[in-house]
Amino acid sequence: MSVETSTVEESTGTPEHKSWWREHSELGMCAFLLLLGVLVLTEGLTLPTDFTTRGPLGPQAVPVAVGSLLVLISLLLAREVLRGGKGEAEGGEDIDLSTAADWRTVLMLAGAFLANAALIDVAGFPVSSAVMFWGAAYALGSRNFVRDPLIAAVLSVVTWVAFNELLGVALPGGPLMGVF
Amino acid sequence: MDAVSSLLDGFGTALTPSNLLVAAIGVVLGTAIGVLPGIGPAMAVALLLPVTYGLDPTAALIMFAGIYYGGMFGGSTTSILLNTPGETAAVVTAMEGHPMAKRGRGPQALAAAAIGHFIGGIVGTILLVLLAPAVASLAVDIGAPDYFAIMVLAFVAVTSVLGKSRLRGFASLLVGLTIGLIGLDQLTGQARLTFGSLHLADGVDVVIVAVGLFAVGESLWVAAHLRHKLAQPIPVGRPWLGRGDVRRTWKPWLRGPFIGFPFGAIPAGGAEIPTFLSYVTEKRFSRHKDEWGKGAIEGVAGPESTASASAAGTLVTMLTLGLPTTAVAAVMLAAFQQYGIQPGPLLFERESALVWGLIASLFVGLVLLLVINLPMAPVWAKLLRIPRPYLYAGILFFASVGAYSVGGEVLDLLLLFAIGVLGFAMRRFGLPVLPAIIGVILGPAAELQMRRALQISDGNLSGLVNSPMAVTVYVVIALILAWPLIRKLTKRGQEETPKEKVDA
Numbered sequence: 001m002s003v004e005t006s007t008v009e010e011s012t013g014t015p016e017h018k019s020w021w022r023e024h025s026e027l028g029m030c031a032f033l034l035l036l037g038v039l040v041l042t043e044g045l046t047l048p049t050d051f052t053t054r055g056p057l058g059p060q061a062v063p064v065a066v067g068s069l070l071v072l073i074s075l076l077l078a079r080e081v082l083r084g085g086k087g088e089a090e091g092g093e094d095i096d097l098s099t100a101a102d103w104r105t106v107l108m109l110a111g112a113f114l115a116n117a118a119l120i121d122v123a124g125f126p127v128s129s130a131v132m133f134w135g136a137a138y139a140l141g142s143r144n145f146v147r148d149p150l151i152a153a154v155l156s157v158v159t160w161v162a163f164n165e166l167l168g169v170a171l172p173g174g175p176l177m178g179v180f
Numbered sequence: 181m182d183a184v185s186s187l188l189d190g191f192g193t194a195l196t197p198s199n200l201l202v203a204a205i206g207v208v209l210g211t212a213i214g215v216l217p218g219i220g221p222a223m224a225v226a227l228l229l230p231v232t233y234g235l236d237p238t239a240a241l242i243m244f245a246g247i248y249y250g251g252m253f254g255g256s257t258t259s260i261l262l263n264t265p266g267e268t269a270a271v272v273t274a275m276e277g278h279p280m281a282k283r284g285r286g287p288q289a290l291a292a293a294a295i296g297h298f299i300g301g302i303v304g305t306i307l308l309v310l311l312a313p314a315v316a317s318l319a320v321d322i323g324a325p326d327y328f329a330i331m332v333l334a335f336v337a338v339t340s341v342l343g344k345s346r347l348r349g350f351a352s353l354l355v356g357l358t359i360g361l362i363g364l365d366q367l368t369g370q371a372r373l374t375f376g377s378l379h380l381a382d383g384v385d386v387v388i389v390a391v392g393l394f395a396v397g398e399s400l401w402v403a404a405h406l407r408h409k410l411a412q413p414i415p416v417g418r419p420w421l422g423r424g425d426v427r428r429t430w431k432p433w434l435r436g437p438f439i440g441f442p443f444g445a446i447p448a449g450g451a452e453i454p455t456f457l458s459y460v461t462e463k464r465f466s467r468h469k470d471e472w473g474k475g476a477i478e479g480v481a482g483p484e485s486t487a488s489a490s491a492a493g494t495l496v497t498m499l500t501l502g503l504p505t506t507a508v509a510a511v512m513l514a515a516f517q518q519y520g521i522q523p524g525p526l527l528f529e530r531e532s533a534l535v536w537g538l539i540a541s542l543f544v545g546l547v548l549l550l551v552i553n554l555p556m557a558p559v560w561a562k563l564l565r566i567p568r569p570y571l572y573a574g575i576l577f578f579a580s581v582g583a584y585s586v587g588g589e590v591l592d593l594l595l596l597f598a599i600g601v602l603g604f605a606m607r608r609f610g611l612p613v614l615p616a617i618i619g620v621i622l623g624p625a626a627e628l629q630m631r632r633a634l635q636i637s638d639g640n641l642s643g644l645v646n647s648p649m650a651v652t653v654y655v656v657i658a659l660i661l662a663w664p665l666i667r668k669l670t671k672r673g674q675e676e677t678p679k680e681k682v683d684a
C-alpha cells in the first residue's frame with residue numbers, strides 16, 4: 001500500500017501545484033541520492049593520486065564507481081517517479097498507513113532524542129536519558145504524569161548502575177550522581 | 181567422524197554453567213524480541229554489541245545465536261494471535277495461523293509452530309554440522325577473485341531477489357556502500373569522505389549504522405504513523421496438539437528443513453522465499469484442501485519448520501565464507517569482527533573450540549526454546565499489551581545507550597540520529613534496509629578482495645575472472661540480472677499481463 005494523499009484530478013488552482021509536489025515527494029529521495037553521488041564522485045576524483053598507490057587500483061576507484069552509480073540510480077529513480085512509480089511505504093504491526101504522516105509526533109520524538117545528546121555530557125547519563133524516555137513517551141501519546149517520569153528515572157538509574165558496575169562500560173554520571 | 185568428536189567437544193563448551201546461562205538469556209531475549217513489535221533480532225544483536233564488549237567471544241556469540249533462533253520462535257506468536265507477523269519469516273504463518281486462532285484452534289497453531297521450529301532447527305543444525313566443515317575445506321582454496329565474485333553475488337541477490345523494486349534496492353545498497361567507504365582506505369591509509377574529521381577516520385561503527393537504521397529509523401517511522409487503536413490479540417490457552425493434528429503435521433515438519441536450509445545458505449534474503457515455497461508445497465500435498473485459507477494446520481507447521489532451518493543454512497554461509505545472507509547474520513558477522521575473528525574457511529581450524537561450542541549451543545538453545553515456548557506461550561502473548569509509548573521510548577533509550585557506549589562520544593549520538601533519519605526516509609519511500617546493511621558490512625571487504633585480485637594479476641582485469649568458480653558466479657549474477665527480461669520475453673508469447681507493474 002502506498003501512502004495516499006489527495007488525488008490530483010480533484011484539486012484545482014494553486015493547491016494542484018502543491019499536491020503535485022506532495023505526490024512526487026519521492027523526488028526528494030532522488031535529490032538526496034544525486035547529491036550523495038556527486039559528493040562521493042568528487043571525493044573519489046580529488047583524492048591525491050601522487051600517493052604511492054599499492055597495486056593497480058588506488059583508493060579512488062571504488063568511490064568513483066559508487067558515486068557514478070549513485071548518480072545513475074538517482075536519475076533512473078527520478079524517471080520512474082515522474083512516470084507515476086511509487087515506493088511502497090513500509091508497513092508494520094504498529095503502523096497505520098491509512099493516516100497522514102503525523103509530523104508533530106516525529107518532531108517531538110526527534111527533540112527528545114536530541115535533548116539526550118545535548119544533555120548527556122553536561123547533566124550526566126541518568127538525567128539526560130530519563131528526559132529522553134519521558135519526552136519520547138510523551139511524544140507518543142502517554143500522559144501519565146506520575147508513572148511516566150517514574151519509569152524513566154528508574155530505567156535510567158538502573159541502566160547506569162548496571163553498565164558501570166556490572167558491564168564495565170562507563171557512562172557519565174553527571175553532577176547528580178556525584179552526590180552519592 | 182571428525183565432525184562428531186568436535187561437536188562433542190563443543191557440547192563440553194556449551195554446557196558449562198556460564199555458557200548455559202548465556203544461552204538461556206539469549207533465547208529468552210530472542211523470544212521476547214520476536215513477540216514484541218518494532219524490534220527484531222538484527223536490531224537486538226546490534227544493540228547488544230557494545231554491551232557484550234567485555235564478554236568472552238564464545239559467550240557473546242552463543243547469546244546472539246540464541247537471539248536469532250529465539251526471534252524466529254517468537255515471531256510466529258504475533259502472526260497467529262494478532263495476524264501481524266513479528267518478523268518477515270513469519271509472514272506466511274499468519275495466513276493459516278490466524279484463521280486457526282479465530283476458530284479457537286490457537287493452542288494447536290502455537291504448538292504446531294513451536295514444534296515445527298524445534299524440528300526445523302534440529303534438522304537444519306544437523307545439516308550444518310554435516311555440511312559446514314566440508315564447505316569450509318572446499319572454500320580454503322578459493323582466492324581473492326572468487327571472494328569478490330561471491331560478494332558481488334550477495335549484493336546483486338539481496339537487491340534483486342528480495343523486495344519489490346530493484347531500483348530502490350540498488351539505491352539502498354549504494355547508500356550502504358557509501359557509508360562503508362567513510363574512513364581510512366585499508367590499503368593506503370588515505371582518508372576518504374572524512375571531511376577532515378578525526379572521528380570519522382575510524383569509519384562509522386557498524387553498531388551505529390545498524391542501530392540507526394533499525395531502531396531509530398523504525399521509532400521515527402512508527403511515530404509518523406502510530407496505530408492508535410491497538411489490535412487485540414486473541415486470548416489463548418496452553419499449546420497442545422491432538423493425535424489427528426500430529427498425523428497432519430509430522431510430514432510438513434520434516435519437509436520444511438529441506439526447503440529452508442538451502443535457501444538460508446544462499447544470498448536470497450533468508451526465510452521469506454522458502455517459507456512461501458513451503459506453504460505452496462504443503463497446500464499441494466494436503467488432503468484437507470477445503471481447509472486452506474480457513475486455518476489449515478499444515479500451513480503453520482511447514483513454513484515454521486522451514487524458517488527455523490533457513491536460519492541454520494544462513495549460519496553455514498556466514499561461518500564458512502564470511503558471507504551474511506540476512507540482516508541478523510550481517511550484524512553477527514560484525515560481532516565476530518569486533519572480537520578480531522574473521523569468519524571464513526579457516527575459522528573451523530583456527531577457532532575450532534569457538535565454532536563447535538557455538539554449534540552445540542544451537543542444539544541446547546533449541547531445547548530451551550521448546551521448553552520456554554510450549555507451556556508459556558500465553559505469558560509471551562501478554563507482552564503484546566505493552567503500551568506503545570513505553571516500547572518505543574525504550575527502544576530509543578537502548579539505542580542511545582548502545583551508540584554512546586561504543587566510544588562515549590556525543591558525536592556518535594548525532595551520527596545515530598542522522599542515520600535514523602535516513603532509515604525513516606528509506607521506510608517512507610520503500611527503500612529496503614537490508615541491502616544498506618549488507619553494503620556497509622561487506623563493502624570494505626569486497627573492495628579489499630577486488631584490489632588484491634588486481635594486484636595479483638598486475639592490473640589486468642582478467643584477474644577477476646581467472647578461476648572457474650568466479651566465472652560460474654558471474655554467470656549466476658548475469659542470470660539474476662537478466663531474469664526480468666527473460667521472464668518478459670517468455671511471457672509475451674503466452675499472454676499479456678493484465679496488471680501493469682509499477683516498480684522497475
